Amino acid sequence: MKIVNIVPGFGGTFYCGNCLRDSGFVSALRKAGHQAMILPVYLPLTINGDVQDTPVFYGAVNIYLKQIFPLLRHMPGWMEHMLNSAPLLKIAASKAGSTRAHGLEELTESMLMGKEGQQGKELDELVHFLKHHEKPDVVHFSNALLLGMARQIKEEVGVPVVCSLQDEDVWVDVMSGPFRKKIWDLLAEKARDVDAFVAVSNYFAGVMKSKMALPAEKVFVIPIGINPADYEFNSNPPDRPAIGYLSRIYEDNGFGVLVDAFILLKSRRGFENLKLHATGGMTGDDKHFFNEQLKKLQKAGLSGDIHVFENFGTADLHTFFKSVSVLSVPVLKGEAFGLYQLEALASGVPLVQPALGAFPEIIEATHGGLLYEPNTPEALAARLASIINDRAGLQQLGANGRKAVEDKFNYSSLTAEMLELYKKIA
Numbered sequence: 001m002k003i004v005n006i007v008p009g010f011g012g013t014f015y016c017g018n019c020l021r022d023s024g025f026v027s028a029l030r031k032a033g034h035q036a037m038i039l040p041v042y043l044p045l046t047i048n049g050d051v052q053d054t055p056v057f058y059g060a061v062n063i064y065l066k067q068i069f070p071l072l073r074h075m076p077g078w079m080e081h082m083l084n085s086a087p088l089l090k091i092a093a094s095k096a097g098s099t100r101a102h103g104l105e106e107l108t109e110s111m112l113m114g115k116e117g118q119q120g121k122e123l124d125e126l127v128h129f130l131k132h133h134e135k136p137d138v139v140h141f142s143n144a145l146l147l148g149m150a151r152q153i154k155e156e157v158g159v160p161v162v163c164s165l166q167d168e169d170v171w172v173d174v175m176s177g178p179f180r181k182k183i184w185d186l187l188a189e190k191a192r193d194v195d196a197f198v199a200v201s202n203y204f205a206g207v208m209k210s211k212m213a214l215p216a217e218k219v220f221v222i223p224i225g226i227n228p229a230d231y232e233f234n235s236n237p238p239d240r241p242a243i244g245y246l247s248r249i250y251e252d253n254g255f256g257v258l259v260d261a262f263i264l265l266k267s268r269r270g271f272e273n274l275k276l277h278a279t280g281g282m283t284g285d286d287k288h289f290f291n292e293q294l295k296k297l298q299k300a301g302l303s304g305d306i307h308v309f310e311n312f313g314t315a316d317l318h319t320f321f322k323s324v325s326v327l328s329v330p331v332l333k334g335e336a337f338g339l340y341q342l343e344a345l346a347s348g349v350p351l352v353q354p355a356l357g358a359f360p361e362i363i364e365a366t367h368g369g370l371l372y373e374p375n376t377p378e379a380l381a382a383r384l385a386s387i388i389n390d391r392a393g394l395q396q397l398g399a400n401g402r403k404a405v406e407d408k409f410n411y412s413s414l415t416a417e418m419l420e421l422y423k424k425i426a
Contacts, residue, residue, distance in 0.1 A: 001034050001035070001137045001138065001419070001422060001423075001426070002034070002035040002036070002134070002135070002136045002137045002138075003026075003029060003034060003035070003036045003037075003136060003137065003138045003139075003140055003422065004036075004037055004039055004130060004134055004136040004138075004139050004140070005022055005025070005026055005036065005037070005038050005039065005140045005141075005142065006039045006041060006126075006139060006140070006141050006142065006146055006149070007019065007022045007038055007039070007040055007041070007142035008040070008041055008042050008043070008142060008143070008145075008146070009040035009041065009042055009043035009044045009056060014248040014249075014280060014281035014282055014283060014286075015246060015247055015248055015279070015280035015281055015312050015340070016248075017224075017247075017337075017338060017339035017340060018142060018143070018166055018167065018339075020339055021166075021200075021224050021339055022038060022142050023038065024225070024226060024227065024411060025225075025411070025415065025418070026038050027227075027411075028225075028227070028411040028412065028414075028415040029415060029419075031412075032412075032415055032416075032419070034419070037134070039055075039057065039126075039129075040056050040057075041056065041057050041058040041126075041146070042056070042058055043056065044056055055129070057122060057125060057126045057129070058111075058119060058122045058126070105175050105176065105179040105183070106179075108145065108171075108172075108175075108179075108183060109179065109182060109183060109186065111145070111146075111148045112145070112147060112148040112183065112186040112187065112190060113148055113186070114148035114149060114150075114151060114152060114190070115151075115152055117148060119148075123148075123149055123152055126149065126153075127149075127152050127153060127156050127157060130153065130157045131156060131157050135157075136157070136159055137159060137422070137426055138159055138160055138161075138162060138422045138425075138426060139153050139157070139159055139160075139161050139162070140161075140162045140163070140164070141161065141162070141163040141164065141194075142164055143163070143164060143165070143166060143167070143168055144163055144165060144168045144187050144190075144191070144197075144208070144212065145168055145171060145172075145187075146163075147163060147187065147190035147191065147193065147194065148190060150163070150190060150193035150194055151190075151193040154193055159426075160195040160196075160422075160425045160426055161193065161194050161195055162194070162195060162196050162197075162198060162421070162422070162425070163194045163196075163197050163198070164197075164198045164199075164200070165197050165198065165199040165200065165204060165205070165208045165219075165336070166199075166200045166204065166336045166337060167204075167335055167336045168187070168208070169207060169208075169211065170252070170335070172184060172187075184211055184212065187211075187212050188211075188212045188213045188214075191212050191213070191214055191218075194218070195218075195425040196218055196219075196220060196421055196424075196425050197214060197218055197219045197220065198220050198221075198222050198418070198421070199219060199220070199221050199222075199336070200221075200222070200223055200224050200336050200337040200358075201221065201223060201336055201337050201358035201361055201362070202221055202358075202361055203334075203336070203357060203358040203361050204336035204337070204357075204358060205219050205221050207336075220421055222414055222417050222418055222421070223337065223408075223409060223414065224337050224339050224342060224409065224414075225342070225409045225410055225411040225413070225414035225415070226339070226342045226343060226346060226405065226409065226410075226411060227410070227411050227412075228346045228402070228405050228406045228410060230314055230346075231314075231317075231318070231321075231343060231346035231347045232318050232321075232322075232347060233346070233347060233348045233402050234321060234322055234347055234348040234349070234398070235348055235395060235398065235399070236391075236395065237325045237391055237394045237395065237398075238322065238323055238324065238325060240273055240275060241271075241273065241274050241275070241325045241388050241389060242274065242275040242276065242277050242323055242324045242325055243258070243262060243274070243275070243276050243277070243324065243325065243326055243327075243328055243384060243388070244277050244278070244279075244320065244321070244323070244324030244325075244326065244327040244328070244344070244349065245258055245276070245277070245278040245279070245280070245327070245328065245329060246278075246279055246280050246312070246317070246320070246327060246329065246340040246343070246344065247280045247329045247331075247338075247340055248280050248281065248282060248283070248286070249278060249280050249281065249282045249286055249289075249290055249308075250282060250283070250285070250286040250289055250290075251286075251289050251332070252331065252332055252333075253329055253330075253331050253332075254329060254330030254331050254332050254354075254375070255278070255289075255290075255293060256289070256292075256293060257330045257332070257375065257376070257377050257380060258276070258328055258329075258330055258377075258380065259276070259293045259296055259297065260296070260377035261328075261330075261377040261378075261380040261381040261384060262274070262276045262297075262302070262305075262306075262381075263296065263297070263300045263302065263377075264377055264378065264381040265381050265384060265385060265388075266300070266302055266305065268385065270389060271385070271388070271389075274305070274388065275305050275306070275307065276305060276306045276307070277306075277307050277308075277309065277320065277323050277324050278306065278307075278308050278309070279308065279309035279310075279311075279312045279316075279317075279320050280312055280340075281312060294306075307323075317343060317347070318347075321343075321344065321347035321348075321349050322347075324349055325349070325350075325388055325394055326349065326350050326351065326352050326369075326384065326387065326388060326394065327340065327341070327344040327349050327350070327351055327352070328351070328352040328353065328380065328384065329341075329353070330353070330354050330375055330380055331354070331356070331357065332375065333356060333357065334354065334356025334357020334358065334359055335357045335358065335359075336357065336358055337358050337362070338358070338359070338362070341353070341359075341362055341369075342405055342409050344401070345366055345368045345369075345398075345401030345402060345404065345405050346401070346402060346405045347402075348398035348399070348401065348402055349398060349401075350368055350369045350370070350387070350394055350397035350398050350401060351363065351368060351369025351370070351397075351401070352369060352370050352371075352372065352380070352383050352384055352387065353369060353370075353371060353372075354371070354372060354373060354374075354375035354380070355371040355372065355373040356373075356375060359371065365404060365408060366400060366401050366404035366405070366408070366409075367397070367400040367401075367404065368397050368398070368400045368401025368402075368404055369397060369401070370383055370386070370387060370397075371383075
């Protein structure tokens with residue numbers, strides 16, 4: 001089969017689990033003998049520091065300026081080409097607000113309106129590319145916020161459309177009240193143009209069935225997977241205990257909760273040698289928050305006990321995972337899945353996660369970690385204290401996690417499930 005995955009690029013400034021998911025899935029499809037490609041929109045897709053050599057549609061600078069300044073909707077071709085150039089898009093990706101929903105409500109609405117929105121020209125270009133250059137058997141959207149393209153692709157390219165569901169609520173639910181309802185209503189309307197939805201967890205399937213009024217027969221659950229062979233299994237925890245954090249370093253992902261829990265632990269007897277290791281990058285919006293966390297550590301006399309790993313490509317993560325005893329990403333409201341959990345488990349690193357979102361589902365499926373509640377620094381510190389110095393317990397959880405990734409979250413088996421779904425709807 002020939003499959004085109006349409007995904008939002010992110011420019012590579014922070015750890016993007018969804019982007020890694022999409023890239024890994026396409027690689028797995030190719031290994032299985034199928035033709036598969038990634039088609040990024042908004043920003044270039046950057047994986048492990050490398051910019052993917054594919055055209056970018058709906059260039060972020062271009063569509064943003066057209067939305068704000070109506071006169072620019074008729075700009076000459078040379079100007080559009082300049083705004084869509086790789087250097088300019090790279091600069092845009094590094095700026096504050098490039099991944100923030102606030103201020104982009106009208107643009108989000110316009111994108112979901114498809115041909116009736118302000119990006120009709122960009123939609124025509126993408127459809128022409130699919131129809132005359134790629135001619136796929138299936139088009140797969142990375143998330144539901146791209147569904148404004150679905151109807152025209154189905155009608156003009158004549159292929160079925162699949163859509164993954166992961167963390168759309170994180171974008172929509174922070175919008176102002178009137179826009180929030182309007183966007184969810186639009187998503188429910190555009191869902192009629194989709195042949196099948198693929199949720200990454202049972203938890204999130206339930207969330208999106210409710211928010212988008214999705215019929216149960218259209219929703220399938222196929223979790224995220226990775227290739228275990230890409231990760232070095234560490235059977236022994238490091239001699240010096242360390243808590244790891246792998247995700248975009250910002251408030252909503254709970255980095256502040258983890259810092260506060262770390263400060264509490266360091267005040268207890270038996271945790272004098274404990275370290276905090278963090279990686280995942282950040283956007284311009286996140287720098288003030290990150291500096292505030294550093295100030296808290298400095299005030300507690302712990303500035304020398306945190307180490308931030310600047311690089312977070314797959315090769316760099318080998319070094320990171322060897323340095324940590326457990327991984328904790330205490331996302332404030334939980335999330336749909338969290339690829340970083342599989343990467344940690346494949347490396348033999350147990351999890352300590354809040355009992356929110358899909359985290360309980362993943363811990364139950366892998367037996368590779370511990371849960372705590374409520375999601376407070378005190379509860380997290382107590383849970384970490386129960387395991388961080390227990391080498392035998394860490395080894396057992398790590399071994400459980402690695403085996404679960406090999407047996408249940410391996411790309412090869414999950415890709416086969418997705419291919420069966422493609423065949424069913426094609």
